[in-house]
Structures are given as C-alpha cells and as structure tokens.
Amino acid sequence: xxxxxxxxxxxxxxxxxxxxxxxxxxxxxxxxxxxxxxxxxxxxxxxxxxxxxxxxxxxxxxxxxxxxxxxxxxxxxxxxxxxxxxxxxxxxxxxxxxxxxxxxxxxxxxxxxxxxxxxxxxxxxxxxxxxxxxxxxxxxxxxxxxxxxxxxxxxxxxxxxxxxxxxxxxxxxxxxxxxxxxxxxxxxxxxxxxxxxxxxxxxxxxxxxxxxxxxxxxxxxxxxxxxxxxxxxxxxxxxxxxxxxxxxxxxxxxxxxxxxxxxxxxxxxxxxxxxxxxxxxxxxxxxxxxxxxxxxxxxxxxxxxxxxxxxxxxxxxxxxxxxxxxxxxxxxxxxxxxxxxxxxxxxxxxxxxxxxxxxxxxxxxxxxxxxxxxxxxxxxxxxxxxxxxxxxxxxxxxxxxxxxxxxxxxxxxxxxxxxxxxxxxxxxxxxxxxxxxxxxxxxxxxxxxxxxxxxxxxxxxxxxxxxxxxxxxxxxxxxxxxxxxxxxxxxxxxxxxxxxxxxxxxxxxxxxxxxxxxxxxxxxxxxxxxxxxxxxxxxxxxxxxxxxxxxxxxxxxxxxxxxxxxxxxxxxxxxxxxxxxxxxxxxxxxxxxxxxxxxxxxxxxxxxxxxxxxxxxxxxxxxxxxxxxxxxxxxxxxxxxxxxxxxxxxxxxxxxxxxxxxxxxxxxxxxxxxxxxxxxxxxxxxxxxxxxxxxxxxxxxxxxxxxxxxxxxxxxxxxxxxxxxxxxxxxxxxxxxxxxxxxxxxxxxxxxxxxxxxxxxxxxxxxxxxxxxxxxxxxxxxxxxxxxxxxxxxxxxxxxxxxxxxxxxxxxxxxxxxxxxxxxxxxxxxxxx
Amino acid sequence: xxxxxxxxxxxxxxxxxxxxxxxxxxxxxxxxxxxxxxxxxxxxxxxxxxxxxxxxxxxxxxxxxxxxxxxxxxxxxxxxxxxxxxxxxxxxxxxxxxxxxxxxxxxxxxxxxxxxxxxxxxxxxxxxxxxxxxxxxxxxxxxxxxxxxxxxxxxxxxxx
Numbered sequence: 005x006x007x008x009x010x011x012x013x014x015x016x017x018x019x020x021x022x023x024x025x026x027x028x029x030x031x032x033x034x035x036x037x038x039x040x041x042x043x044x045x046x047x048x049x050x051x052x053x054x055x056x057x058x059x060x061x062x063x064x065x066x067x068x069x070x071x072x073x074x075x076x077x078x079x080x081x082x083x084x085x086x087x088x089x090x091x092x093x094x095x096x097x098x099x100x101x102x103x104x105x106x107x108x109x110x111x112x113x114x115x116x117x118x119x120x121x122x123x124x125x126x127x128x129x130x131x132x133x134x135x136x137x138x139x140x141x142x143x144x145x146x147x148x149x150x151x152x153x154x155x156x157x158x159x160x161x162x163x164x165x166x167x168x169x170x171x172x173x174x175x176x177x178x179x180x181x182x183x184x185x186x187x188x189x190x191x192x193x194x195x196x197x198x199x200x201x202x203x204x205x206x207x208x209x210x211x212x213x214x215x216x217x218x219x220x221x222x223x224x225x226x227x228x229x230x231x232x233x234x235x236x237x238x239x240x241x242x243x244x245x246x247x248x249x250x251x252x253x254x255x256x257x258x259x260x261x262x263x264x265x266x267x268x269x270x271x272x273x274x275x276x277x278x279x280x281x282x283x284x285x286x287x288x289x290x291x292x293x294x295x296x297x298x299x300x301x302x303x304x305x306x307x308x309x310x311x312x313x314x315x316x317x318x319x320x321x322x323x324x325x326x327x328x329x330x331x332x333x334x335x336x337x338x339x340x341x342x343x344x345x346x347x348x349x350x351x352x353x354x355x356x357x358x359x360x361x362x363x364x365x366x367x368x369x370x371x372x373x374x375x376x377x378x379x380x381x382x383x384x385x386x387x388x389x390x391x392x393x394x395x396x397x398x399x400x401x402x403x404x405x406x407x408x409x410x411x412x413x414x415x416x417x418x419x420x421x422x423x424x425x426x427x428x429x430x431x432x433x434x435x436x437x438x439x440x441x442x443x444x445x446x447x448x449x450x451x452x453x454x455x456x457x458x459x460x461x462x463x464x465x466x467x468x469x470x471x472x473x474x475x476x477x478x479x480x481x482x483x484x485x486x487x488x489x490x491x492x493x494x495x496x497x498x499x500x501x502x503x504x505x506x507x508x509x510x511x512x513x514x515x516x517x518x519x520x521x522x523x524x525x526x527x528x529x530x531x532x533x534x535x536x537x538x539x540x541x542x543x544x545x546x547x548x549x550x551x552x553x554x555x556x557x558x559x560x561x562x563x564x565x566x567x568x569x570x571x572x573x574x575x576x577x578x579x580x581x582x583x584x585x586x587x588x589x590x591x592x593x594x595x596x597x598x599x600x601x602x603x604x605x606x607x608x609x610x611x612x613x614x615x616x617x618x619x620x621x622x623x624x625x626x627x628x629x630x631x632x633x634x635x636x637x638x639x640x641x642x643x644x645x646x647x648x649x650x651x652x653x654x655x656x657x658x659x660x661x662x663x664x665x666x667x668x669x670x671x672x673x674x675x676x677x678x679x680x681x682x683x684x685x686x687x688x689x690x691x692x693x694x695x696x697x698x699x700x701x702x703x704x705x706x707x708x709x710x711x712x713x714x715x716x717x718x719x720x721x722x723x724x725x726x727x728x729x730x731x732x733x734x735x736x737x738x739x740x741x742x743x744x745x746x747x748x749x750x751x752x753x754x755x756x757x758x759x760x761x762x763x764x765x766x767x768x769x770x771x772x773x774x775x776x777x778x779x780x781x782x783x784x785x786x787x788x789x790x791x792x793x794x795x796x797x798x799x800x801x802x803x804x805x806x807x808x809x810x811x812x813x814x815x816x817x818x819x820x821x822x823x824x825x826x827x828x829x830x831x832x833x834x835x836x837x
Numbered sequence: 838x839x840x841x842x843x844x845x846x847x848x849x850x851x852x853x854x855x856x857x858x859x860x861x862x863x864x865x866x867x868x869x870x871x872x873x874x875x876x877x878x879x880x881x882x883x884x885x886x887x888x889x890x891x892x893x894x895x896x897x898x899x900x901x902x903x904x905x906x907x908x909x910x911x912x913x914x915x916x917x918x919x920x921x922x923x924x925x926x927x928x929x930x931x932x933x934x935x936x937x938x939x940x941x942x943x944x945x946x947x948x949x950x951x952x953x954x955x956x957x958x959x960x961x962x963x964x965x966x967x968x969x970x971x972x973x974x975x976x977x978x979x980x981x982x983x984x985x986x987x988x989x990x991x992x993x994x995x996x997x
Contacts, residue, residue: 048943051878051918058877289944525942701981724887
C-alpha cells in the first residue's frame with residue numbers, strides 16, 4: 005500500500021539548477037510524477053535484456069581464476085607449466101603479467117589483478133587461464149602449482165590493533181595493521197558535556213554483510229587488431245615524430261555500476277591510452293554497491309583477450325561473489341552524548357572501529373562516513389568524531405547501500421532511544437526535539453537545504469498508531485529516522501570536471517539521449533527518459549537512450565552514492581531545455597509568434613507535430629544537438645576530510661516497525677513496516693516505491709539475518725542457502741509514504757530514493773524488540789540466541805542487553821579542531837573557495 | 838589433458854519447438870538452454886539449486902534447470918521465459934510486471950514469472966499467502982517482493 009502526493013503545480017523555486025524559467029512549462033507535469041513503467045521493463049520480463057554472461061560471441065574463451073586458499077601468505081613460486089601444456093588452454097597469466105597496482109581511491113592503489121608477492125585473503129587472485137571451455141580452464145587452474153609461505157592471519161579488529169606477529173598485511177598505514185585514523189572536533193565539545201544535565205555512553209556492533217546481487221559478476225572482453233605486445237603499451241604519439249603505432253582496441257562489457265572507474269583502472273593497469281579502451285555496461289543484475297570497485301576479473305579478461313585475440317569471458321561463481329565482497333564493514337561503535345533535562349543534545353562524541361578486510365577499496369571514505377551524517381538528522385551543537393579502519397585477512401569491505409552510514413545510524417538511533425528512556429521521556433519526542441531544520445548548516449559544515457524529516461515522522465506516526473499502541477509483552481513497535489546523500493559533492497579523484505553530462509540528438513523527430521549513467525535496475529534510464537520527455541513534450545517511450553558506454557556517451561560517474569537522479573537528472577534537464585529552446589524558436593519563427601507563447605506538450609511544439617518542428621529546427625540550426633552537465637556546488641567545509649559528507653541535497657526517512665518477539669525462542673516476526681521517505685519530488689513514484697520497498701527489505705535482512713562472517717579465513721556461509729536473506733515468506737507488508745519537500749536544486753526538486761530508506765530499519769527493529777521484551781540487542785543481526793541470552797541476563801539481574809562490552813584502545817591522533825559555521829544557511833560564510 | 842566426455846543425442850521440446858542436440862551428458866539443462874540453444878532469458882544465480890533464478894517449467898511445473906540433466910526431461914514439455922509471450926503479445930503476468938514495476942534489475946524476473954505462471958494455471962484465485970508460498974523458492978534482492986505480489990494478483994484477476 006502506497007501513498008504519494010499527486011503531481012501538482014511547479015514550485016515557486018526554479019526547477020533544477022539554472023532553470024531557464026522562461027522556457028519552463030507552467031501547470032501540471034505530463035510525465036514527471038506519473039507512475040509509468042520503466043523504459044527497460046519489457047526487455048526484462050521477456051528475457052531479452054542482455055546481461056554480460058548472456059553474451060557468447062563466436063570463439064569465446066572462458067576464463068577461470070586461481071585464488072588463494074590462505075588468508076595470509078607470501079607467494080614463493082608459481083609454476084604454470086603443467087597448465088600451459090593442457091589441450092584447450094590458450095593462455096595462462098600470473099602476477100608478473102599485470103604488476104601495476106590499482107584501486108578505487110587514489111590514496112589506496114593497493115590491489116593487483118593477480119598477486120605474485122603476497123596474498124591477503126582467501127580468494128585473492130593469483131593466476132588466470134583462458135581455455136576453450138570453462139571445465140578445461142578450471143582443470144588448468146588446478147594444475148597450477150603455487151608454493152606459499154603461510155603467515156599468521158589477522159582476523160579481528162583487536163588483532164589488527166596489536167603488533168603484527170611477523171609482517172603487516174599492507175605496507176602502508178599503521179601503526180600495526182591500522183589502515184586509517186581520523187579525528188575531528190567541531191565546536192566546544194567539552195563545554196557541551198559540561199553544560200549537559202545528563203551524559204550517557206553506549207556501545208554497539210554492526211556485523212558485516214554482503215550485497216548478494218542475484219547476478220554473479222561477469223565480464224567479457226574483445227580485442228581488435230594491432231599488436232598486444234610492447235607497441236600496445238605506448239601512446240600512439242609517443243617518441244617524437246615517429247609514426248603512430250598501430251595498436252588494437254579493447255572492449256569490455258561488464259556488470260559494473262561505474263563504467264568510468266573501470267575505464268580508468270584498465271588504462272592504468274594495461275598501460276593503454278583511454279581511447280584504446282571501451283567499457284560498456286551490460287544489462288545489470290543488481291549491484292547495491294558491490295559492483296562499484298574495478299575488479300580483478302575485469303582487468304584479467306582484457307589482458308587475456310589482448311594475448312589471445314579472442315573474446316574472453318569470466319563469470320564469478322556464487323562462492324567467488326561472496327569473496328569478491330566489498331560489502332558492509334563490520335563496525336564497532338562507542339557513543340557518548342550529553343543532553344539537557346528535556347533531551348536536547350549539547351554534545352556528542354562518536355568513535356568507530358571498522359574491520360576493513362585486506363585492501364583499501366573505498367575504506368577511507370567509509371571511515372569518514374561512519375562519522376559524517378549523524379549531524380544531518382539531529383542538531384548537534386558540538387561534535388567529536390574519531391574513526392579507525394583496520395586491515396584484516398578477510399575479503400575487502402567497501403560500499404553497500406548506505407555506505408558507512410547504516411552502522412552509525414543504528415548506534416545513534418538506539419542511543420537516543422536509551423537516553424529518552426533513562427530520562428523518562430518519549431523517544432519520538434526527544435528525537436523530534438533535536439531534528440535539524442531546513443536551510444541550515446550543520447556543525448561539521450554540511451549544508452541542509454530541503455528537509456522533510458518532520459513530515460516523514462508525522463506520516464508514519466499517524467499511520468502506524470505508534471503513540472496509541474497497546475502495550476503487551478511479546479509485541480512491540482519501534483521508530484527511527486535517517487538521512488542519505490543525493491550524490492557525493494566531491495569526486496573520488498580530484499578534478500574540476502562535471503560529475504554528469506548528457507547529450508541529446510534530434511533527427512527527423514527521433515530523440516536520442518546519451519549519458520554515461522548506468523542503470524543497475526534502480527531505474528536511472530527511466531529517470532533520464534522521463535526528464536527529456538517532459539521537457540520536449542513527449543512520452544518516455546519516444547526517447548531512445550544510449551547509456552554507460554565510454555565510447556559513445558559523455559561522462560557520468562556511475563550508479564553509487566545515490567547520485568544519478570540528482571546529477572544526471574540535472575544534466576538531462578539542462579540538455580533538454582536547450583533542445584527545447586531550439587525547437588520552440590524554429591516553430592515560433594514559422595508561426596510568426598514570440599517563442600514565449602509557443603506551447604510544448606502532447607507531442608506538439610506550437611502548431612507543429614514534434615517531427616515537423618524538428619525538421620524546421622534542423623533547417624534553421626543544422627544538426628540538432630544539445631548538451632547539459634552537472635557540477636555540484638562547492639560546499640565542503642574548510643578542513644581536511646571535509647570532502648566526505650557534503651551532498652547537494654539530503655533525503656530523509658522515518659520508519660515504524662511492528663513486531664512480535666518470542667521470549668522463549670527469541671524468534672522475531674516483523675508484522676508490518678511503515679516508511680515515509682522524503683524524495684524531494686518523485687520523478688516516477690512507481691520506481692521510488694520500488695526503491696523504498698527494496699531498501700526496507702534489505703534493511704530487514706541486515707537487521708535479522710544477514711551476516712558475512714569468517715572462520716580461519718573462510719567465509720562461514722558462502723552460498724545463497726546458508727547466507728540467510730529474506731524470502732517471499734519472510735517479508736512483511738510495507739506501507740510507503742512518499743514525501744515531497746521539493747529540493748531547490750534537484751531536477752524538479754528530486755532527491756535520492758535508493759539508499760536512505762534502508763537506514764532506519766535496523767534500529768527500528770531493535771527499538772521494537774525493547775518495546776516487546778524489555779531487552780536491548782545492541783548488535784545486528786538480531787539472531788534468536790542473542791535475544792534469549794539478553795533475556796537470560798535480565799532474569800539473572802544483569803543488564804538486559806546483548807552487545808559489545810568494551811571498545812578497544814585506539815591510538816587516535818589529536819583532533820583537528822574546526823570552527824563551526826553559522827547555522828543559518830543564508831548567513832553562513834562561503835565554505836571553501 | 839584429453840578428456841573422455843560421453844556425448845548423447847538428446848531430443849528436447851522447448852517452447853513448442855523440437856530440437857535434437859548432441860550433448861555432453863553432464864551438461865545441465867541450464868547450460869544447454871543458454872549455451873547450446875542461445876535461450877539466455879533463463880538466468881543463473883548459484884547453479885546449486887538455492888536461488889530459483891534458473892526456474893523453467895517442465896510439463897507446466899517449476900523446476901530448477903541447474904539441477905536437471907537434459908536426458909531427464911526428454912520428451913517433456915519445457916517452457917522458458919522466451920516461450921511465455923504469445924508472439925509479440927505479453928502474457929498477462931509479464932504485462933502486470935511491466936505496469937507495476939515488479940522487475941527492477943530483472944535478473945530474477947524470468948524465474949519468478951514462470952513460477953507464478955505455474956501457480957495461476959492451477960489456482961485461479963490464489964491468496965497472498967498462496968502466492969508467497971509458490972514463489973518462496975525464488976529470491977529477489979531488489980524489489981522487497983511487494984510489487985511482485987501485487988503484479989501476480991493483478992494478473993490473476995485479469996486471467997479469470
């Protein structure tokens with residue numbers, strides 16, 4: 005059941021960045037706000053969408069990767085001679101063939117496509133085979149002899165903080181196996197605590213979990229022409245006036261979320277100019293953040309295609325997908341908050357310790373994210389954050405839906421819940437009392453524009469009957485709120501270029517929009533088509549899309565950090581408005597009228613059909629193309645580390661969960677979820693609902709079932725049967741409310757929908773369990789044995805709680821002290837120049 | 838390594854078309870559909886019978902093609918997602934999935950559509966619980982299942 009406001013009039017604010025108001029239609033939207041089917045839906049229900057593993061060009065070779073069986077070992081030798089002799093084997097490569105390191109963040113280029121010195125987790129790739137079929141490739145991998153010098157593995161945060169037994173996992177970071185330390189202080193924290201009537205400390209643990217996309221990662225590469233040898237590794241013009249080198253071209257189709265970052269990594273590792281590499285996003289079978297890093301197998305198939313001259317495909321097994329991971333970091337958290345008698349926050353001190361796994365991945369950003377967004381829901385006047393990420397001999401963690409923020413959200417929501425109970429106050433009242441206000445700046449310099457937090461809360465309170473709930477043992481309701489970014493305000497690698505670009509071509513009535521954005525199932529193609537169609541007075545089905553192809557589409561930084569609707573949407577809006585202006589001008593000239601009086605809509609431009617108008621415009625202007633781009637405003641604060649957290653707009657969510665919890669068995673059964681999400685404006689409410697419902701689902705999985713845990717370096721449950729995720733039978737009814745706060749800078753006021761609604765779910769579950777049984781489960785997933793154990797402790801007179809009991813001593817550096825900005829946005833000084 | 842692979846001629850009836858194929862006996866129906874017959878609408882998520890993604894219909898009943906050998910289904914009627922629409926007219930379930938946004942990434946969609954088709958062929962008024970039960974073997978990570986349930990109910994109503 006879903007409720008959403010029907011499309012109304014345009015807001016007073018100019019819609020989107022640089023809205024050319026004189027061109028904007030006045031009145032109802034024709035496409036925006038309508039629950040239209042996704043533009044790729046028919047291809048998906050008929051089986052015609054082509055995913056990477058569906059491709060099988062003639063002469064395709066199949067690739068398998070030999071991976072480390074040890075969590076931590078030095079590689080003494082790799083002998084591939086037996087594998088090379090096997091009939092059907094076309095190529096075998098090892099680390100010396102791909103020695104250049106890569107990584108998603110410029111500061112942590114610590115991965116190799118194939119390792120030849122050292123392996124750091126079970127699953128680290130060592131060698132790869134291309135063979136005429138997959139079975140031969142697998143047999144050849146088995147025939148590769150690797151000699152290891154096994155090292156002591158580091159398997160926990162505590163182990164990583166201690167001195168390394170023999171050698172550290174990585175040769176950077178430190179001390180010991182610490183990867184990154186962060187310490188920031190905003191405002192007068194000590195003064196805030198001194199002013200508080202009440203101070204409370206709590207500890208929480210959020211277990212790691214993985215994306216579990218239904219589609220296993222897959223990549224297929226081809227190589228055309230030229231030599232793949234030495235000449236391919238030099239730029240065509242290198243060497244003064246020597247003639248251009250003949251080099252071939254690599255094309256990769258992959259189930260990636262970000263063709264651009266894969267493109268960059270390939271150029272670096274393969275030592276090819278970017279114009280010799282083409283990366284195309286195949287139809288995508290689910291990402292959730294798990295396909296946002298460049299992966300070894302993507303580089304490997306390109307290298308093997310260059311060597312063999314044949315298409316080479318690699319599809320990871322399900323077990324390999326569990327080890328490829330880059331999922332939710334396990335995070336241990338300590339939080340201390342001072343409040344006044346009526347629950348107003350005076351100061352907060354938050355510490356996090358992230359178990360990062362063996363490589364950097366997005367980890368530096370993840371670490372900052374565990375401290376960044378606490379202030380975006382609650383007005384915290386003084387805030388200290390200390391974060392630490394450690395290396396362990398496990399698959400690297402990275403971004404999963406909510407990237408680094410669901411863990412602190414879990415902690416802070418339950419922490420405030422406990423403070424309210426301790427003060428004898430209503431937790432919802434306490435939270436509401438501390439809500440941020442629109443058009444303000446947080447103590448850590450984050451700029452809040454539109455904010456539907458109050459309305460989201462009111463909607464779920466009214467619908468769920470939370471305040472009127474019947475109190476009976478075994479039944480409970482819980483409430484939580486959250487926020488998320490509509491794209492990161494700063495790029496991963498520093499540059500001044502736009503974050504998204506769209507080109508539009510109109511030719512005899514046909515409209516084609518080109519954009520690097522990657523549809524991973526969330527509907528980014530549908531958003532682009534809707535915006536272009538709205539501006540040109542057409543239907544989304546009239547818009548042809550060319551997306552996620554580094555040869556033919558302008559740049560977009562891809563589907564992560566909930567950036568596409570806001571950023572690609574604004575770029576599309578600008579391009580479409582420019583195109584519309586040309587069509588209107590040509591039509592107006594023919595009609596002998598002012599451009600401003602020409603109406604656009606229903607497939608017509610003034611008195612002409614769209615096709616007629618496009619012919620008039622082409623005659624007047626020549627080839628009809630337009631371009632739009634989006635660069636986020638420079639709003640980061642004036643301190644080191646301020647690049648993580650700023651976003652042009654934040655979404656807000658509020659959630660109530662109703663559940664039954666059995667004191668005897670510890671089993672929790674969620675009866676119903678109410679969720680309200682402030683999406684700014686729903687470009688397509690059908691797709692927004694889908695994102696919200698999917699987020700709730702994933703949040704419930706993380707709260708109650710999903711766990712990426714290891715024993716002696718091995719994943720405990722590397723299969724879909726054993727790694728528990730919610731089925732049709734586990735999923736409760738969800739009632740969704742779409743709240744439209746109409747953001748001043750979003751396209752038509754739109755913000756993100758794909759990640760934020762996950763975040764309030766785990767804390768709302770645990771708040772509801774306390775409501776039902778009177779025990780706190782301070783770590784997820786909430787398994788029955790944790791509930792039973794908490795009840796047992798309570799019965800014995802101990803605190804009725806299950807969760808971490810200590811926070812390790814971490815050598816955080818002295819805090820960088822940052823002066824807070826003026827709270828009112830219009831009075832705030834320019835953040836950075 | 839020379840491999841001694843046993844091959845058999847297997848006659849398959851897929852989507853109403855009869856085909857004879859010379860196949861290694863150990864290739865699964867999933868592999869044969871995708872790699873020998875280019876019917877790549879059937880997807881795979883685990884190849885271990887855990888996720889339901891590779892579901893096809895065998896004599897109208899949902900079966901996991903990753904756990905079947907072609908010799909086991911000789912002479913039986915196999916339906917894949919490619920055989921669900923009538924020509925270019927979508928099956929009511931496909932139509933409902935499109936209209937209600939029941940497919941996001943779309944990867945689990947073929948298997949779920951076929952499981953639902955089997956249900957609606959034996960039960961014309963399934964309760965929500967019956968739909969949940971019938972589809973419980975098909976995992977989906979995108980939708981939270983809600984729109985899929987709505988779409989199956991919508992299609993069931995239209996098919997009555």
